[in-house]
Amino acid sequence: MSLYGEADLFPVSAEEEERQLHLAIMHSLQETESNITNREQTEIDELEPEIEKPAENVKATSSSSSSKPRNFKRANTTALFQEAEEESPQTMLRRSMSIGNGSPAFPDLINSTNTNGETPLYLATVHSQEIAVKQLLQSGADPDMGRNAHDTPLLAAVDNDCREVALELIKSGADVNRPLNRGWTVLHEAVYRGHTDSLQVLLSNGGDPNIRDCFGISPVFTSAACGRNECLEMLLRSDGDPNLCAESKMASPLYEACKEGHLDCVITLLDNGANPHLVNCDGLYPIHVASSRGFEEIVEKLLPITDVTKAENCGMSPIHSAAKGDNIEILDMLINHGYDVNIKLTRDKITYRDRRQTALFFAVYNDSEEATEILLEAGAETELDYVKPLLVAVSHSQYDMTDLLLSHGADVNACFNEDGAFFPACVAFALRDFRMLKQVLISGCDVSKCLKCDIGGQDHSRFSEAVRRQSFCHFLTEDHQRAWCGCTVLYLLQFVGNVKLCSKILEAVRVSDEWEEIEKLTDNPRSLRHLCRLKIRSAIRIQALRHESTFQTLPIPEPMKRFLEFSDVQ
Template sequence: MTMPGSTTGPTLGFDDYTLYSNLSDDELMQLAIERSLSDPHNATSLGEAGKTSTALGRRTVQCRVNPPATRPNPSNPPREDPSHRPPTANPPDARRRKCEERRKCEDIVVTHFVTGNGKCMLAYHRGDGSIQYVPETEEEQDPIVKAILNGDVTTVRAMARNRGNNILQPDKYGWIPLHEAAYYGQDQCVRILLGAQPGVINKCDLKGRTALILAVEREKVACVEALLEKGADPDLANKDRESPLYKACEMDNAEIVAMLLNHGAVVNKYSIHGWTALLEAVSRNNVEICEMLVQNGANLSPTNMYGFTPLSTAAQSGHVETLRFLIKHGADINREASDGSTALYEAAKNGHEDIVEILLSQKADANKAGKKGLLPLHIAAQQGNDGIVSLLIKATRKSSVKRSGVSPLHLAAEFNWDNVLEVLIEAGYDVNAMLSEDRSMMYEDHRSTTLYFAVANGNVDATTMLLEAGANPNLDTFNPLLVAVRQGSIELVTLLVEHMANVNAYVPTHPTSFPATVMFSMKYLSMLKYLMDNGCDALSCFSCTYSSGTHPPLQETSERDDLRYNTDTHRNTGEPVQDLSPRTMSQDYLA
């Protein structure tokens, strides 16, 4: 195999391939690289490797050559901030990752790998099967940055003294040597650099981060202390308006928080998302930091962009310690967020029973509804938490439930929470409560009762509970019995008929001369027989209003969006009839 454009080069015949066939993939790759680099005929301006040919024959080889083991420097950990520039020289682990990454450029696939002697290479795999090897170029590292990373204080001192204003020159990411020193926790280097150029102490990178913010983010306490002692601004925020104090709370570092507060950091600054240091501390459930912030004047009820307060945040997250702390210091327990939710609502929504109990003991209002009109009891029933439902039943007025237009029974049945349904029935909630008209209109079939939800879900246990508690099976516009018949559930049909469901139910919006139960049970003859045996009107199927007279002529009809018509005449009336087959009825009424 030879490279395109090369006039000469080593090739392998069949005998040579037999000679090398016992080598491993790694050995073949290493052999190919060594032969390519040593071939003078293929050396070009591309570097040591040049445009080379390989000795791999037709065998496809994937690079799996591992770089030599290296010892990490514990004083200089790799940068954890992905927003910062990558290291000037790719670390071995990154090279190994690159070995697995391939990207196509037209008909060329590029593979990154490292040879056995640690040399970084690129392999260009062309569509014709040829491979070209090129050394990777490495970015040259600034000597002072290298000295900082190695903690070489003597070299940094000498370079800071000799280079003067050169240490102010930022790289393409806006970082100066001071940022490097703060990021890597080299506090002595920080002091040396500030001694040489004190004016750079508050210089920001392209993301608005000062050396102080970088040191806080990396929890480099000694660097934070050095910067604050030298006069770093403790309130200078990044482009997301996150102050050093906010970042310290985000890192959950009480020592740095105390240090910043002792140097006059403002506690009520808002980030771009409306979060304060206290909100961040509450989200971390750190009572110690919360206490320091409150003692320094933190507002107990700041709101983020969604109107959430620290108390709502604690309730949402289930943080009992910070919740008790905030209540003790006078936080507004019934403060509403932008969507009308309270701390009690959030606790019920997220299933934190202990939080609900604490809030109710502190007189939290269980009758405050969110903007969707749902109470904490509704949301607890919807989530299926019977323990929270039991707590909220005692604190919720039934008049408030009635005003909402939906019973918690509806939600429990809709989401198949039989345990919640049982608790609510035992508490005396009306099993025949109807959805308000506006809520009923949200469903295509205009369902209204809890029983309808249970039957529509095919839930036999819930249907049994409701019927035994006195649910009326004939209140909905579209009778639940028709739903059960359409499902082919003889168990549900039997339950409903035994509790006086109307076996002659019609579809009010599309009346026929015979019951709709007959139409829906045509596929289930045993069910049809059961309905007939229990009073279904069979004679109506054989009566005709025209008797022996002439039927009117057939009228062609057009299709409508919501109902389909056919050109058959009604067997009784002779009129064009709608297609009321079970399949069509399920589409029109049982979506």
């Protein structure tokens, strides 16, 4: 495959190519005969009786009629037709190319094409037939005529890495810098194939190492992208520019080598003056793509020579790239090198619907507990994103990560302020996972905010949607949540004291299977035992509630410790 994803240039078998050469010669002979002028045809017609005489008479006539060469040409053409089926393509080629004094017998045949548009020179080059190539070139074959305007003999020679054939074509005038398909040149092809011998011939005969195709890609860029380090070294020795960026995405050869993980090419480019501060069209540096792809050795090479301030102030830090790719070792390297774990994506780089901005969000979203712990230990803040990382962990049912975030200060009572809501969003995210819901509730979540409603017993439909959306009851009683409404309310009541439910929730739970138990808890005073538990817990700091050791160190009986931890609530 070529760099652009096309199929191989020469998929036809050797037997098929010989057959096509045979057809090409026959086709050319037919064209030569049909192009005879009317005047020549008339003269030949006058001699037709003589041609139909016995063989010995024809021989005598032809030897005595030296003044009529066109009859000789006609006879020679006929002879070629008669012997074409029995002769090999090579014999036919020699017969058609010269006669007597070595000059071409049929000059139109030299550059003729078969049904596939291929010239004899192109077919000879495809099969690396050096002698045939020389004979065709000496007989006037056009060195730039191949299968079409894009598949030239020189391209075929380079594709086969046939140095001698390529040199013969160049000596005969083949253009080494001729733009082919989409501006691709034979230099690009030599580099893509890794054919160093052909590349050396091209560079030694005027090949431009900085020539670009229609995408602005140079051979230097191609060698970096394909990992052809030997070709890259040759191009750079021939004045190739290590900083010539592709025009399509403005990526530099160094950026592309980092992207593909070609360490040897990265080293070669850096040793030859490649600039690590050239950005692509997205404003990102080579260290960003290397961090994202997880190429540790390349990042290690780039760290000492990349300006931290520039890399962080381009709108996206390498810290984001490493966290996004869940590359733990690189993340650790970047932190140790001084990159800020709390730097945020700028608005032009926020392409996610959840509006993520921090590396911590990327780590939590990837369910990477190790990356999350590294960032938290390095000082990552938990409340910088619009959607809090804790909510992501809760929605993903990541129990250990939720504990990790809570132990590092994540706010369990954080709300969606955009809607003006005042209830803890964690409860909404954990509704269908009661294990996660309990984990959130015993970590200091203020459950009373979920059951409190400013509208109270009034008709909710009389109020605007903006007002209704502020309360948990609006979320809980939506159509897709109604099936869970009864069991959710009953469960939440285990973690609060005496409360009065609003009319919206009462309307929903009265038809649920849990209504009798809910009615008992809401219409009667709660037990003193339960109220004491809530009072004791409220006297303990929220941060302390998140640690299991908090209750274990209290000088109280073991059953009471378990009671304070809501072990009776299943």
